[in-house]
Structure formats: C-alpha cells, structure tokens
Amino acid sequence: MVHKLMADGKKIMDQTILEAKNLCVERAGTRLLDVPHLEIDEGEVLSLIGPNGAGKTTLLATLCHLFKYFSGTIVFKEKEVDNELAAGEYRKKVAMVFQEPLLFNATVFENVAAGLRFRNIGRQEIKKSVEENLERFGIGHLGNRSARTLSGGEAQRTSLARAFAIKPDILFLDEPFSSLDPPTRESLIDDLERILKNSGTTTIFATHDRIEALRLSDRIAVMNRGRILQIGAPDDVMNHPADEFVASFVGVETILKGKVTGKKTGIVMVSVSGREVAVIGDYGVGESLILCIRPENVTLSTNPSETATSARNIFPGTIGRIVPMGLFQKVELDCGFPLVAYITHDSLKALSLCEGADVSASFKATAIHVVRK
Amino acid sequence: MDLILEGIKKAFLLLATLDREVLDITLLSLKVSGLATIVSVFIGVSIGTVIALNEFPGKRIVVSLVNTGMGLPPVVVGLFVTIFLWRSGPLGFLGILYTPLAIIIAQSIIATPIVMGITVAAMQQLPKKLRLQILALGATRLQMVWMLIKEARLSLLAAVMAGFGGVISEIGASIMVGGNIKGYSRVLTTATVMETSRGNFDVAIALSIILLLLAYFINLVLTHIQQRERKQ
Missing domain, CATH: 2.40.50.100 (RNA polymerase II/Efflux pump adaptor protein, barrel-sandwich hybrid domain)
Structure with a gap:
C-alpha cells in the first residue's frame, strides 16, 4: 500500500485492488513473464514501460486473466481469482484496450455497446451509457458511422469508449497510442489524461514511450525480458535507475x-x-x-579558464x-x-x-x- | 439448329404455363437442397468454429481432411449412403432408401465439408487478438464465439452459397439414393438426365433453365446482402 498526500494535506491509505503473486508464463520452454509480486492500489495509474518484447502485453493479458495457461495467483479485492468461473466474473469487472482498436464490423454505437450487451443490460441504460461515453471521447457525432470507415484516431477513441462504457474497476491499456500519428496521439493523450483524472479509474498502462508514462502515471514499472526491473514513483525511476538497462531506457544517455x-x-x-x-x-x-x-x-x-x-x-x-x-x-x-x-x-x-x-x-x-x- | 430452337421455345412454354410436373420437381429440389444446406450450416459452422478456435495436436491433419472433403465426389457419397441405407445395411431398418430424406442426408454429407472448410478459413482469418478483446470486455465463452461468428458473417454467407450451389447441381448422389421416382424423389438434376436420355430435349432445357435461374437467384440474394453489409 502506498500513502498519498491529498490536496487538503490529509494522508489517506489506498486500498490494494489487485495483487499478483508469482506470476509466470512459459511458452515452448521460454519464460515470457516472471513477476514475483505486484500490487495495484485503487485509483492509481501504473505504467509499464520497456522495449518491444519486454513482456508488457503478456503481463497485462495475464493480469486481465485472458490466458488459461499461467502459474501464480491473482487476488482481486481480497478474493483470489482461482477458477474459470471466478475468472469470468473478474473479467466482467475489468476492461482492456489493445494497440489495435479491434472494432467489430458494426456501427460505432454498437461497438461501444458491446461490453454492456455481454452483461445483458437494458436498452435504455445502454443508450444512455453509450452516448455519455461517445461524448466523453469527442466522437458523439460518429455514433451511426460504420466502424470500418473510421480514421485511426477515431477508431482508438471508439475502442477506449467501449472500455470505459462498462465502468471497469481496472482498466488495462496496451500501448493504445503507438499506432497513431503524433498530432492524433497528442490530442488523445490529453483527453485520456483528463478522463482518467475525473473518473479515478485504476489503470495499468503499457507503453514504450517514457514521456507518455511520465504524463499519465502515479507509478512506473520498467520491464525487460518478462521481469519488472524497477517500480516506483516516476521521478524516482527517472532519477535513480536501479541498473544499466533501466538507466538507458529512461533516457540517461x-x-x-x-x-x-x-x-x-x-x-x-x-x-x-x-x-x-x-x-x-x-x-x-x-x-x-x-x-x-x-x-x-x-x-x-x-572558455577553459572556468575554475573547477x-x-x-x-x-x-x-x-x-x-x-x-x-x-x-x-x-x-x-x-x-x-x-x-x-x-x-x-x-x-x-x-x-x-x-x-x-x-x-x-x-x-x-x-x-x-x-x- | 432446329432441335435447339424448338427445345428452347417449348421450354419457355412449359415455364410460362407453370407446368405442374416441372413445378413439383423444382419445389422438391429447393426443399431437399435447402434443408441439406441448413443441416450442413449447423454442423459445418459449429464444428468448423471449434476446429478454428482451438489448438490441438493433429489440427493440421484435421483441417486438410476437411479441405479434402470439400471436393468429396457425390457418387462416392451416394454409394456409401446407399450401402448404409440398404435393406441389409446398418441403417436398413429405417427404410428410407429412395426417399427425399435419403437425398437430404446424402446432400448434407456433401455440403457439410464445404461449409466447414470455408468456416475454418474464415474464423482463422479474424485477428487472433479479437478473441482476447472480446473476452476482455467481459464476454462469456459462448458470447465470444457468437461475436466471432458475427464478425465472420460475410465469409460465412459465402460458405452457405458454396454449400447450396454444390448440392442443388449435384446428380450422382441424388439419383443413387433417391432413385428418381416420378412425383416423389425426382429432382431437377435427375429429371434433366432422364429427359435427355429419352431425347426430350425441350423438357430437359426447361429444367436446366430453372436450375440456372434458381442458382442465380439464390446467389443474387446472398450477394446483395453481402454487398450491403460491405458498404455500411
């Protein structure tokens, strides 16, 4: 648990919402993920940074319980997610956005409604929630458009709106900006930063861009080869890298x-x-x-005369x-x-x-x- | 030339007057091949989806078997269905040889691998991460599979077309297990063969035109749906 200072100076203790122990994923004899311990506090934004193939996506997908084959335990709100039934229930409380928008071949409205339909939510409530989230991401005018006709930025906004529509307890973002061009990316990051701040959604965010990580997160974890090398407050990781790899990755030239x-x-x-x-x-x-x-x-x-x-x-x-x-x-x-x-x-x-x-x-x-x- | 012109003229007369016998044969053909297609879609899409979405040892062998099955010769199917339904055969007690039901069974066996093969290909073409995305939105396994089928719907329509096209024009199995019994198990293809061998080219041409139109209309409707979907 991390102690945070609130605006009024009061110290509050954050609840741990997700805890992972001894997470390990192996495929064809290679260890893709090896995370002995990870705790996520309610409301925090944690960034996972690292190069391609560092295991960020694997960690996110494992934490989201999308893989059947991994070892270790995942504890959500003090309850262990230990069987397929519990995993199904757990997945209903979280959401994940991938690097590709992965939209369905339907209208933007239907895409954003998809998660709600899986939960058998009533028509009126779906309409309200979808419209709210379309507005939130500035794509209210695109509701009736086919998802196939969207630009990259619009598609990723739809994908994010789809995830937010289900009001997830934890949001997993897997490099959601990396396939966007710089201006599109900038405006989307601005919006996401504001939305995350307002909603207070617990977020785990994978990126290979340390500037994105700095902007959005409360804590940063640097990953390489399936391991978390260092985890801590952004300035701590940036200024006190734990080893050579972290140093080179956080911009020490x-x-x-x-x-x-x-x-x-x-x-x-x-x-x-x-x-x-x-x-x-x-x-x-x-x-x-x-x-x-x-x-x-x-x-x-x-000027060489400058005294040392x-x-x-x-x-x-x-x-x-x-x-x-x-x-x-x-x-x-x-x-x-x-x-x-x-x-x-x-x-x-x-x-x-x-x-x-x-x-x-x-x-x-x-x-x-x-x-x- | 006269033979052909006369044939075509009389064929249109038969069609224009809605000849009772021609009409019955057409309706039976539609019913039999339509039902066989429906059966093959149920079996082909569900098993095809299971094959496509799961990794198991020997998957490659299974997929190539299915693909081989897409070119199953109708006479071979006809032969084995006949043997099975033969009075002394394993299913002889059912007494359904030389009935429309027997044709439906044979045609289902022909169409199922076609539908299954296209389904496997269509489902495997969907991005792998789409499954994870659907699960990550809180879908149950069943909801996920349904969503994937919906995503592959255009290719699956092609599967339906190919399946129907394969069985409506098929002759070997229909004649072997149906027996071409007048007014009972006579379908467009078997009737065409018989009329041709009798030298009744007018009737044969009329039946052929109907067969062509039927295939064309069904495909027109499906193509229309497909194109409309694509435009959206």
Missing part, C-alpha cells in the same frame, strides 16, 4: 563504467577510462560503479557528432570517455560549436546517479 580510486569527505574519485570523475557518495576504494549522467545535466563551454569546484567535473573534449533532436541539439563528445549533452539551438550558435571542435564539458557531481555493479 551517458552510462560510464569505472572503479573507485580515492575518497574525500562525501566524495569519491572514480577512474573512468583513465580520467578522474568526482562522485557524491560513500563507496569503497576498488569498488566497480556505473555512472549515469543525463544529457540535460551536462553543460558545454568554450570540488563538486564539479570539468573535462576537455572533442565534438564527435551533433544531432538535431527537435527542441534540442544532441552533442556527442569524446572526453576520453563518451559523453552526451543536450544544448539549445541558441547556445549552439552562441558558442559556434561544430563537429570536430574542442570544448570543455562540465557536470555536477550531484547530477551523477550511481549504480553499484
């Missing part, structure tokens, strides 16, 4: 391996490819460390490559070790940086996240 060579008060010196990097922390001499440096924490200058403070690392380097990244320029440096920095277009001009130029790069010792190897 520079990952250096080094050995501790000396200690001062509160600072250790780490040798990286023959250079000494100052790092905050208490590590033993001879210990192997992995240093993670975010590119936005590296500053560049062409004890907590600031300054290294001369040569620019290898400059890659435009939209709002930023990504500068790849060789300082004896590879280092990546983000700078704005303006500073690139002001410093008249170009490939092959010499610069000095600096980053604070406090900006380095250290992982014990």
